[in-house]
Amino acid sequence: MAASADRLDVLIRRCYAGLETDVLRAEVLHRLRGILTIDAAFFATVDPATLLFTSATADEPLREVTGEFLANEFGRPDVNKFTTLASSADPVESLDHATRGDRTMSSRSVELMTPLGLGDELRAALVSGGRCWGVICLHREDAATGFGEQDLQVIRRLGPHLAEGLRRSLLVGGESPPTQVGPGVIILDEQLAVVSISPEAEYWLAELDWSHTSEVPVAVRAAAAQLRRLQDLPEGSSGVKLRGRGGRWLAVHASILSGPDERTAVVIEPARPAQLGALLLDVHGLTPAQQRVTALVLRGRSTRQIVEELHLSPHTVQEHVHAAYDKVGVGSRRELIAALLGGQ
Numbered sequence: 001m002a003a004s005a006d007r008l009d010v011l012i013r014r015c016y017a018g019l020e021t022d023v024l025r026a027e028v029l030h031r032l033r034g035i036l037t038i039d040a041a042f043f044a045t046v047d048p049a050t051l052l053f054t055s056a057t058a059d060e061p062l063r064e065v066t067g068e069f070l071a072n073e074f075g076r077p078d079v080n081k082f083t084t085l086a087s088s089a090d091p092v093e094s095l096d097h098a099t100r101g102d103r104t105m106s107s108r109s110v111e112l113m114t115p116l117g118l119g120d121e122l123r124a125a126l127v128s129g130g131r132c133w134g135v136i137c138l139h140r141e142d143a144a145t146g147f148g149e150q151d152l153q154v155i156r157r158l159g160p161h162l163a164e165g166l167r168r169s170l171l172v173g174g175e176s177p178p179t180q181v182g183p184g185v186i187i188l189d190e191q192l193a194v195v196s197i198s199p200e201a202e203y204w205l206a207e208l209d210w211s212h213t214s215e216v217p218v219a220v221r222a223a224a225a226q227l228r229r230l231q232d233l234p235e236g237s238s239g240v241k242l243r244g245r246g247g248r249w250l251a252v253h254a255s256i257l258s259g260p261d262e263r264t265a266v267v268i269e270p271a272r273p274a275q276l277g278a279l280l281l282d283v284h285g286l287t288p289a290q291q292r293v294t295a296l297v298l299r300g301r302s303t304r305q306i307v308e309e310l311h312l313s314p315h316t317v318q319e320h321v322h323a324a325y326d327k328v329g330v331g332s333r334r335e336l337i338a339a340l341l342g343g344q
Helices: 002-014 021-032 062-075 082-086 095-099 107-116 149-169 199-206 218-229 273-283 288-298 303-310 314-328 333-341
Strands: 040-046 053-058 092-094 118-128 131-141 184-188 194-197 239-243 249-256 264-270
Touching: 002 021, 002 149, 021 040, 021 053, 021 149, 040 062, 053 062, 053 218, 053 239, 062 107, 062 218, 082 118, 082 131, 092 095, 092 149, 095 118, 107 118, 118 149, 131 149, 184 199, 184 218, 194 199, 199 264, 218 239, 218 249, 218 264, 239 273, 273 288, 273 333, 288 303, 288 314, 288 333, 303 314, 314 333
Parallel strands: none
Antiparallel strands: 040 053, 040 131, 092 118, 118 131, 184 194, 184 264, 239 249, 249 264
C-alpha cells in the first residue's frame, strides 16, 4: 500500500515536469501500470471547447475497433460518456459501478469490449480549472469482478494533476516558421476511410505525425464521426483545434456533402487568432475573471472602458491584467496582444 502511494506521488510530480504531450502520456501509462492492474488503455487529449479528441493512444486490441468506438462515443447514448463525466461532480466512474454489475446495460461493452475479451472499464475526464483537457479509459480482462473503489480513488486523486500536465504540455515547444500553405481538404467515406486528399491536407496532416500507411489522425475522424451521427449540431461544434508537432495551432472542421454516397469533407487549416482566443487563455491558465478582463484588452479596451463594462474597480482590473502578463510571460499590453493574437 505504501509503495503504491509513493509511486502515485512520483507520478503526480511528473505531471508538473514540463513534458511534451506524447512523452507525458507514455510515462503516465507506464507508471500507472505499476499502481493498478491495467490490461488495455485508451488515453486522449481533447479540445476543451468541444470535447472532441485532438490526439489519442490506444493499446491493442482497442485500436482495431477505433471506428466503432468513435461512432459509439459521439453518436449513441451509453454508460459513462466522456461528455457526461466532464460535467459531473465526480468525473471518474467504472462500468461495473455505474451498471451495478450488469454490463449488458452498455452497448459499448456488449458490442465492442466483450468480443475483445475485455470486461470492466474505468473512465475519467481529466479536468483542471473547470476545463477538460483529456480523457482516459482503463480496461480489465473479462472477469466477474473489475475495478474497485480503491482503484477509482487513485484516478480521482491523479486526474486533476494529469489534466494540469496536459494543459501545460500545450505550452511546450517553439514557434513554427511562417508558411503560405492554405486549407487542405480530406474526403471520407461512410466508414471514415480516406477517398481523396489534397496536397495541402497532406502537409497539415504531417504536422500531426500522419503517414500514408496509417489511418488519418483521430482528431479528423472524431470531427467527422460526430457530424455524421449528430447532424443537427450547433455552429462550430463539429470542429476541433489542436497543436501540431511544430507548435502550430490547426483547426479541423467537417461538413457533410450532398449526394448518395454519404461522404464527409474535412477541412484542416492554420487556426486564426479569433478561433484561438478563448483556448489560448485556457491554455495559459487564466481564471475566468482574468479571462473576462483579458478578452477586453485583446479588443483594445482601455482600463477605464473595462471598469465601466465589467463594473470593476481600476485596481481589480490592473490586478487581472498583470496576472495575465505573468501567466503569458509578457510585460505589457502590446506584448500580450502580440503573444495571443499576433501569431502561433
